[in-house]
Amino acid sequence: MAAYIDASGNTQQVAVGPEVHKKALEANLSVEHFLNREHANADLKIGTAFQQLCASEGLALPGKNPFGLRASTIDEILSGKASAGINTTDAGTPFGSASRTLFPPALLAAIESQLAKDRVTDTVVFDQMVGQNISVTNENFEQPVINYGTAGGPEQARAQRIAQNATPATVLKFSTADRIRRLPVWSIGMEFSDQALRASTLDMVALMTARFMEVEKDSRVYDYLSSLFLGDNDLNTGAVAAVTSTSLDAAATGGVLTHKAWVKFLARNRKYRKVDFVIGTVGTYLQVEGRTGRPGTTNYDPTLARIDPQASAVNAGFGNDVKWFIVDDYAAGGPVPEGQVWALDSRSAITKVTNAAANYAASENFVMQRSTALRYDWSELCYRTMGNSELRGFDILTIA
Numbered sequence: 113m114a115a116y117i118d119a120s121g122n123t124q125q126v127a128v129g130p131e132v133h134k135k136a137l138e139a140n141l142s143v144e145h146f147l148n149r150e151h152a153n154a155d156l157k158i159g160t161a162f163q164q165l166c167a168s169e170g171l172a173l174p175g176k177n178p179f180g181l182r183a184s185t186i187d188e189i190l191s192g193k194a195s196a197g198i199n200t201t202d203a204g205t206p207f208g209s210a211s212r213t214l215f216p217p218a219l220l221a222a223i224e225s226q227l228a229k230d231r232v233t234d235t236v237v238f239d240q241m242v243g244q245n246i247s248v249t250n251e252n253f254e255q256p257v258i259n260y261g262t263a264g265g266p267e268q269a270r271a272q273r274i275a276q277n278a279t280p281a282t283v284l285k286f287s288t289a290d291r292i293r294r295l296p297v298w299s300i301g302m303e304f305s306d307q308a309l310r311a312s313t314l315d316m317v318a319l320m321t322a323r324f325m326e327v328e329k330d331s332r333v334y335d336y337l338s339s340l341f342l343g344d345n346d347l348n349t350g351a352v353a354a355v356t357s358t359s360l361d362a363a364a365t366g367g368v369l370t371h372k373a374w375v376k377f378l379a380r381n382r383k384y385r386k387v388d389f390v391i392g393t394v395g396t397y398l399q400v401e402g403r404t405g406r407p408g409t410t411n412y413d414p415t416l417a418r419i420d421p422q423a424s425a426v427n428a429g430f431g432n433d434v435k436w437f438i439v440d441d442y443a444a445g446g447p448v449p450e451g452q453v454w455a456l457d458s459r460s461a462i463t464k465v466t467n468a469a470a471n472y473a474a475s476e477n478f479v480m481q482r483s484t485a486l487r488y489d490w491s492e493l494c495y496r497t498m499g500n501s502e503l504r505g506f507d508i509l510t511i512a
Contacts (some may be wrong), residue, residue: 114210116164118153126151126165128210140249140468143217162221169211171218171314186317186484187309189215216488222318235329237437238336241389241456244463244497251295251467255495267384293347295467295491300324303485334439336494337391337447340462341454341506347495354452354508355380363404367451369511371405377455378431381504385457386430391437392453393446399511400436400453453509460497461505467491 115125128147136146144162148154151161158164166172170184189211246253272281302321304312338344343351357364361373378387392400440446448454456462470491498505 114165115168116161117155119155166218186312234333238333241458242462242464243460246465249469297470297491299489301487306482334447352506354510356510356512358512369403377509382430384504387455390455451511455507457505463497464494
């Protein structure tokens with residue numbers, strides 16, 4: 113039986129069985145967060161309830177726990193032999209034990225611990241651009257869409273004068289168009305031979321799986337960006353319209369960007385959005401950085417008398433905090449063509465929805481093959497928050 117030490121120093125034993133996954137799902141929480149909520153009296157100086165429960169069953173990474181435990185092999189975990197012996201009364205059986213139940217969420221927690229060290233990969237940057245995260249418990253969900261440009265809508269309505277004791281006119285009309293979406297499910301499987309089970313430890317499996325997840329999530333970022341800006345037939349139908357640098361400044365021709373064109377691009381629709389992320393290749397980034405007419409690139413003769421009052425716009429709420437997301441070249445599989453800049457307002461442009469009910473973990477023994485297999489499922493996708501009729505949260509600049 114798994115155990116943890118509470119804030120009073122007492123050992124609390126907890127029967128952790130397969131039903132904990134169902135209870136966590138019903139509470140719309142991960143197993144880790146569910147156990148921490150149910151046993152909030154754990155001594156946090158030692159670790160959260162989930163960390164202590166895992167450690168009591170031998171599910172702890174070396175150097176990452178205050179218990180001095182070594183990393184257990186996968187064979188010890190799945191057979192119930194990994195118990196740390198912290199006042200436990202049931203070591204479990206190969207057919208069902210606390211260590212076997214806690215292994216999938218413990219592995220996922222270890223993977224997240226490995227991934228959390230990274231702050232610069234495309235996955236982390238993309239998550240910063242997501243304005244809203246939604247968690248659902250069904251593979252189908254309704255996407256609410258508000259058309260801001262319709263007559264009588266939030267951007268078309270005007271307040272009206274009213275007489276005393278009169279009922280105000282209804283001018284702000286909010287309505288939604290519900291669209292049924294189906295979330296895709298992603299899956300990964302692992303298979304261990306009996307020899308590998310005895311040799312593989314939790315930290316090694318976590319490190320390997322974390323590497324896989326980095327590559328997997330990194331590649332999915334480009335798919336999301338392409339869908340959001342170029343559209344697709346399933347979710348984000350229709351591409352975002354592009355504007356050329358020449359249309360913003362006649363002098364911005366021949367692949368040379370001017371400061372005037374760049375500022376006017378960032379200022380487009382400034383009352384409806386604030387561009388704070390731009391996406392492009394290294395070559396395009398250098399084009400923007402080397403634009404002509406950029407302030408500070410013109411040398412003044414300090415010996416000449418000059419009148420140079422620095423006028424600053426009091427309502428210039430754009431362009432001062434733009435972050436550049438550099439992606440791979442288009443020829444190498446990147447989503448943005450050379451000479452193009454994709455821009456968005458991260459506050460409201462992108463919504464990520466996750467199906468918590470699809471988070472699934474299971475293991476199976478193949479007796480004839482003398483191997484054990486593990487499976488993990490998860491489900492998520494990204495869509496335009498305002499739908500396909502309101503695209504001012506996105507923009508594309510083509511350097512002509």
